[in-house]
Amino acid sequence: MNKNINKIVLIEDDLALGSSISELLLLSDFNVNWFFDGVKALEYLFANIPDIIISDMMMPNMSGEQLYINIRKKPEFNSIPFIIITANVDDIMKYKHLENGVNDYIMKPFNPKELILKIRNLLNFKKNIEKKFKVDPFSKVSINLSEKDFLTRINEFLLKDMRSKINVDELSKELFISRSTLDKRIRKLSNKNISQYIREFKLEYAIRLIDLGEKNIQFIVDQTGFNSLSYFSTSFKSYVGLTTRDYIKSIQKN
Structure with missing residues (x-):
């Protein structure tokens, strides 16, 4: 088993859509934990940090927005990309969420390829930041x-x-x-x-x-x-x- 496989938490209460997305992610070599409920997902996330989070916007018990706000209270989630899936959102709400730090949107219905590309782009972006900011032990050799x-x-x-x-x-x-x-x-x-x-x-x-x-x-x-x-x-x-x-x-x- 590949130990470097990316871990994704998916929160989607629509069983048919959640099943399709989960299968798509698994076929694309991602490790997926799928939750129907934002509250249960939050409990899991407080004990486990994934590489990326994908959440539906409208859900019972806890919306995708509420989930995002709760997650961002914990510093260890500051660099975890968050994608929201939604069927309908006006520009004002979309801009509000983006200003709050949501990384991207997927509008229903969506092309599976779009979702995979957005996930990979965000993961690569995160990896490049970590790589760029990693201190080079051989830089500034004049410093003792x-x-x-x-x-x-x-x-x-x-x-x-x-x-x-x-x-x-x-x-x-x-x-x-x-x-x-x-x-x-x-x-x-x-x-x-x-x-x-x-x-x-x-x-x-x-x-x-x-x-x-x-x-x-x-x-x-x-x-x-x-x-x-x-x-x-x-x-x-x-x-x-x-x-x-x-x-x-x-x-x-x-």
């Missing part, structure tokens, strides 16, 4: 081993808590040094104070998201843990020299 380990540990901490406000005191404890020593070492290695280093780390992550195809600015703000859209926009323009929208347009032209 202890300094390289120091920066690596900081970056790993920042990446783990990306969506939240970074607690510098917690970071200091993680590295077993005082806050002042942390700031001094950061300045020595990067010519930046700790606040600037954290902010620019988050901005670099935002740039990578955009470069990989993400266009939803509010989703990017949420993923990078900025306090507000306005602060993110001001910081992004100061760092990149372009507004976020202009940078996205420049990527699309290339």
Whole structure:
């Protein structure tokens, strides 16, 4: 059995449609856990983290929207793609859900190939982000081993808590040094104070998201843990020299 097989949680209360989607996913080499009910799915998800979640919008007991909101309360689900299946949704609701971070929609009736392609695209997108942000142990060879380990540990901490406000005191404890020593070492290695280093780390992550195809600015703000859209926009323009929208347009032209 392939240990790297992607795990999908499917929530669909229509037995005929759920059976068809489940069979389609299995034939496409995915591992599928199918639930008829959002409440039972949530219980499962709180104990198991899949690679992607696909949920019907309208269901008894718990809607797809309610399920999504409950899931996103847990930090470990921040990077799990979420697709909503729906038969009817107006543009206002669709934009609202997309602004909240839902990754994609499938409109009923749909072409099976469309669903599979969207799943694979989202999984590849997630994999590319993880790969791009993985620290290369052979980069910046001029930095000595202890300094390289120091920066690596900081970056790993920042990446783990990306969506939240970074607690510098917690970071200091993680590295077993005082806050002042942390700031001094950061300045020595990067010519930046700790606040600037954290902010620019988050901005670099935002740039990578955009470069990989993400266009939803509010989703990017949420993923990078900025306090507000306005602060993110001001910081992004100061760092990149372009507004976020202009940078996205420049990527699309290339």
